């Protein structure tokens with residue numbers, strides 16, 4: 001589905017990504033892990049069209065999409081969840097979802113003038129879709145809540161919901177586990193698995209929480225120092241000597257960021 005071929009990215013003298021090649025298979029929930037500074041975010045930014053690689057190619061279903069801007073990738077069904085923008089925090093959950101589709105007839109003054117009925121019809125369809133998404137994510141009780149009042153984990157669910165407002169094929173998830181308590185993290189995990197199984201979504205997620213990774217992801221790809229170090233099941237990479245070494249000999253179990261996520265979860 002997504003193929004990363006020999007991608008490199010340099011920032012001045014820093015080789016953030018070095019000759020990385022990997023494959024995100026259709027229908028998979030692929031985990032991307034690695035120690036801090038391994039190049040995961042940079043690679044995500046390249047795949048999502050936020051930055052261009054210094055060299056290498058990104059393919060989506062065989063098509064070369066290297067350097068395409070995010071909105072063009074969005075139109076092709078490749079989405080990345082981002083934190084809800086500040087200005088959206090004063091909108092309700094329902095409104096946040098309804099804002100997503102970009103081709104609403106109501107956006108064009110002319111079409112609004114000439115086909116009021118069509119606009120009404122389209123808004124009704126979008127509202128129904130948003131309500132269906134809210135129901136899918138078990139957020140019905142928060143439909144009219146302002147996004148700014150949601151907890152971190154609830155916001156992540158709404159972000160996931162926003163990808164469901166368009167026909168996403170592949171969704172890149174950036175540390176959904178960070179700062180989210182266990183209960184909500186399980187709910188987010190359930191939603192991801194259901195989207196994968198029931199709606200055919202492919203996911204690629206950067207994550208530091210190994211329990212979350214172990215529960216959801218197969219395969220898991222490990223990056224270190226800008227390159228792909230290993231690929232396998234969560235158990236395989238957890239027991240891979242090179243991977244353990246890359247985490248400074250402390251092993252994945254004790255990877256520093258996982259500890260932070262757990263502490264944040266316990267405190268929430």
Ligand SMILES: Nc1ncnc2c1ncn2[C@@H]1O[C@H](COP(=O)(O)OP(=O)(O)OP(=O)(O)O)[C@@H](O)[C@H]1O
Pocket residue numbers: 011014015016017034035036037038039040041042043
């Ligand atoms: N815009 C930038 N300018 C200069 N150096 C950068 C830039 N972005 C990233 N880097 C460097 O590239 C390397 C890889 O960073 P990146 O954020 O991709 O790693 P990461 O695996 O996502 O780390 P983390 O898990 O800590 O988020 C780091 O050494 C980082 O300092």
